[in-house]
Amino acid sequence: MPSAKSPAKNAYLPGPTDRRIDALLTLLAENPTNVISGASIAKEIGVKRQTVWRWIETLRESGVNVKGHPRSGYHIERVPDVLAPQLLARHLRGTPFSKRILHFFQTESTNDVAMRLGENGEPHGTVVVAERQTAGRGRAGHSWVSEKSVGIYVTILVRPPISPMQSPALTLVAGLAARDAIADETGLSPDIRWPNDVMLNGKKVCGILTEMQAELDRIHFAAVGIGINVNQSRMPVELSGIATALRMETGRTHSRLELLLKLLRHLDRYYNQFITEGASPIVQRFSEVSSYGEGKRVRITNGKASFVGVTAGLESSGILRVQRDDGRIESIISGTVSEAQ
Ligand code: BTN
Numbered sequence: 001m002p003s004a005k006s007p008a009k010n011a012y013l014p015g016p017t018d019r020r021i022d023a024l025l026t027l028l029a030e031n032p033t034n035v036i037s038g039a040s041i042a043k044e045i046g047v048k049r050q051t052v053w054r055w056i057e058t059l060r061e062s063g064v065n066v067k068g069h070p071r072s073g074y075h076i077e078r079v080p081d082v083l084a085p086q087l088l089a090r091h092l093r094g095t096p097f098s099k100r101i102l103h104f105f106q107t108e109s110t111n112d113v114a115m116r117l118g119e120n121g122e123p124h125g126t127v128v129v130a131e132r133q134t135a136g137r138g139r140a141g142h143s144w145v146s147e148k149s150v151g152i153y154v155t156i157l158v159r160p161p162i163s164p165m166q167s168p169a170l171t172l173v174a175g176l177a178a179r180d181a182i183a184d185e186t187g188l189s190p191d192i193r194w195p196n197d198v199m200l201n202g203k204k205v206c207g208i209l210t211e212m213q214a215e216l217d218r219i220h221f222a223a224v225g226i227g228i229n230v231n232q233s234r235m236p237v238e239l240s241g242i243a244t245a246l247r248m249e250t251g252r253t254h255s256r257l258e259l260l261l262k263l264l265r266h267l268d269r270y271y272n273q274f275i276t277e278g279a280s281p282i283v284q285r286f287s288e289v290s291s292y293g294e295g296k297r298v299r300i301t302n303g304k305a306s307f308v309g310v311t312a313g314l315e316s317s318g319i320l321r322v323q324r325d326d327g328r329i330e331s332i333i334s335g336t337v338s339e340a341q
Pocket residue numbers: 108109110111112133135136137138139140142144152153154155197206207208209225226227228
């Protein structure tokens with residue numbers, strides 16, 4: 001369904017959620033326990049009663065517990081955990097993330113959407129969020145399991161006034177924001193595996209894929225894609241040894257809406273700090289909260305090549321230094337880091 005506000009511009013997009021479904025959700029969320037008749041909802045959001053009924057079914061399919069039926073009216077018992085743009089935007093005023101939030105009940109990959117939006121000239125701060133991804137992508141060609149409504153799958157389009165040489169710190173910015181959001185939400189103390197995997201009890205709970213379009217001296221835009229495992233009760237067998245979810249670590253479910261708000265607020269704070277003060281406070285904060293900055297024995301894998309060494313601090317740009325067993329220091333620009341024995 002095309003966006004109601006600017007259909008021409010979004011015509012090529014595969015179905016961001018209609019703004020009027022968003023309005024319906026907000027109306028129900030603002031009146032929990034009140035029964036609102038189908039007729040008043042239809043009038044309020046400007047659609048036919050049959051459309052209200054159809055959209056209520058869409059919301060139910062997405063896990064929103066809407067009570068009632070077309071004759072008496074509808075109500076929900078508590079604010080639903082759908083990442084609805086209106087609900088998000090009202091808590092993000094004063095940040096660049098409140099102006100343009102695109103929501104999908106389903107899309108292939110929020111990073112793909114954000115990259116297309118970037119090419120289309122969409123503004124800094126545009127947020128693309130999905131309840132489910134059918135082709136979620138991870139780093140190094142991996143996929144990202146994106147089951148419906150249990151995780152956060154979000155990509156933020158940014159237009160930082162920096163060169164590609166400065167981009168390692170931008171990667172750290174996203175990891176720090178995710179780490180602090182998860183710490184606030186759980187009361188736990190997450191680790192960050194360089195550059196930006198957030199870990200709880202040695203297992204990955206959040207991954208970040210940053211993609212860019214740039215020239216030699218200037219980044220045009222970056223799509224910062226963040227995936228957080230939130231309310232999964234178990235991991236697929238092949239991931240159970242290396243991945244976890246907030247719920248699996250805390251034993252309770254978490255509001256994805258609250259967590260996403262925390263994430264975007266921390267991202268706003270760290271991003272502004274990076275743009276105004278440079279990489280140094282970001283690198284320093286990373287060193288404070290990550291056990292991977294210094295003195296950790298790691299394996300670095302890049303394609304088919306790999307070696308083992310001990311982390312030896314970060315360069316001022318955010319690049320990781322690793323000392324090989326023969327004493328040579330390597331600067332790690334890309335590659336996968338894992339803990340080694
Ligand atoms: C990783 O391999 O650690 C990065 C995972 C990134 C997953 C997120 S989910 C939202 C965004 N859309 C994608 O297709 N990938 C990123």
